[in-house]
Amino acid sequence: MATLDNTSLHLPVENPEAEDFLPLLGTDYVELYVGNAKQAAHYYMSAWGFQPLAYAGLETGLKDRVSYVLQQDKIRLVLTSPLKPGGEINQHINSHGDGVKAIALWVDDAEKSYRETTSRGAESFLEPETFEDENGKVKLSGIHTYGETVHIFVERNEYNGPFLPGYREWNPHYRAEDTGLRYIDHMVGNVGWNEMNKWCEFYAKVMGFAQLVSFDDKDISTEYTALMSKVMSNGNGRIKFPINEPAEGRKKSQIEEYIEFYNGAGVQHMALATNNIIETVTKLRDRGVEFLTVPATYYEDVLDRVGEIDEDLAPLRELGILVDRDDEGYLLQIFTKPILDRPTMFIEIIQRKGAKSFGKGNFKALFESIEREQASRGTL
Structure with missing residues (x-):
């Protein structure tokens, strides 16, 4: 799997005023709800130099949505479109157009992150849940922030797959040169x-x-x-x-x-x-x-x-x-x-x-x- 920097201990302090009861290791991924994920993926690949990483959709057992995952160095984008009318993804696109739904944050402990934030007043979006496949397991949780944006806490230290359980490696013929x-x-x-x-x-x-x-x-x-x-x-x-x-x-x-x-x-x-x-x-x-x-x-x-x-x-x-x-x-x-x-x-x-x-x-x-x-x- 193409990973982010795995250094999770002894992170340098850049902002000493922060309480830091919620250790965050970095941005895990950004998910955008879009009208046509296949075409959006081609845009971010051809224009921006992102590389294909993973895919989930009908072929992986998903019936209501499709997601393409792209990566360039430490930046991961997830592009998600609905496969059926109605539902939350369609509502989001109808209201906002294409836009960011989730800013996912890489953590050592998704359950602790959920507990720390909801106990301080955050509205729950996803209670801690473990997802598994043949490549290991990932624990996710999530909270709401401004508008309809959410933060997902991603604990992935026991996972070796291309992205998350339920996704398979996406390896198309076309790959554009990255842009740095x-x-x-x-x-x-x-x-x-x-x-x-x-x-x-x-x-x-x-x-x-x-x-x-x-x-x-x-x-x-x-x-x-x-x-x-x-x-x-x-x-x-x-x-x-x-x-x-x-x-x-x-x-x-x-x-x-x-x-x-x-x-x-x-x-x-x-x-x-x-x-x-x-x-x-x-x-x-x-x-x-x-x-x-x-x-x-x-x-x-x-x-x-x-x-x-x-x-x-x-x-x-x-x-x-x-x-x-x-x-x-x-x-x-x-x-x-x-x-x-x-x-x-x-x-x-x-x-x-x-x-x-x-x-x-x-x-x-x-x-x-x-x-x-x-x-x-x-x-x-």
């Missing part, structure tokens, strides 16, 4: 008016997270729109969840647009890390992935603002990659346009060169770019 994506850096949730603090408190109380950083409407605003954001993180820093809410502005913000088209709170974007953002973005762009662009004037003074960097400025300018610096280093980042028909989910590509922050110096240029896209859609 390495792991999930963070996942951002959009919530409604005045709900940011509620969900930040949820992660603090229920999961032992602590706030890394916060941004108010003075940090994240343009002439027209504004939003607020707080970043919650567990102790070892492997799980980081920024939570966004709208703020008052002259026009409709990107958060309001998201909530309108997603029909509620949900995952706005995944930030995927790379060790060479120029190479990764070049490959993605050549395969048809569309990115937001910033005016050429952004690059006229970027080095005055961020100081010396290792990269040549020319390819960053040509690709539209943004740069920002904090006390510990700098980062490079770029954001796709929405990757779905609804203007909801997008993907960020990020390369950290020591920086622990999230690109505050780029917010104005980025959100002005998003506003130009909103204006083209008639939703600003």
Whole structure:
């Protein structure tokens, strides 16, 4: 089985304010409910360089759904579609379009994780249950979070199969070259008016997270729109969840647009890390992935603002990659346009060169770019 990093002991402390009564080893997988999993899988393979890993459907005894599992380094995506009308998956797609249903977290003890979170007020989604096949056993449990999103706790130290019991190895002829994506850096949730603090408190109380950083409407605003954001993180820093809410502005913000088209709170974007953002973005762009662009004037003074960097400025300018610096280093980042028909989910590509922050110096240029896209859609 292609596995994540198996180091589960003595994880470094990145966020000492976190209580960390819920040890999390990393993101196990992200499951999206989609209208056509077969075609979505081809998109993430051909455009993004994900590799086929596992499959479950009619051929494996499932009668109501089909799932394709893709992997690139430590990132696992599960794409699930319904096989019959009615039911929860269809309802989710009808309401939200394609979108993230589950953020699965890799743990040593799924039962303890369930007990710790539900005893602190989390609503149960899946009581602890053990699933077995000829490759061993996996214990799963789960809780609800914002909107219809859930967290699944995955205990898999006694399993050697391709993904989970009930899945078989998926080995099609077609395999695209990977694009250098390495792991999930963070996942951002959009919530409604005045709900940011509620969900930040949820992660603090229920999961032992602590706030890394916060941004108010003075940090994240343009002439027209504004939003607020707080970043919650567990102790070892492997799980980081920024939570966004709208703020008052002259026009409709990107958060309001998201909530309108997603029909509620949900995952706005995944930030995927790379060790060479120029190479990764070049490959993605050549395969048809569309990115937001910033005016050429952004690059006229970027080095005055961020100081010396290792990269040549020319390819960053040509690709539209943004740069920002904090006390510990700098980062490079770029954001796709929405990757779905609804203007909801997008993907960020990020390369950290020591920086622990999230690109505050780029917010104005980025959100002005998003506003130009909103204006083209008639939703600003």
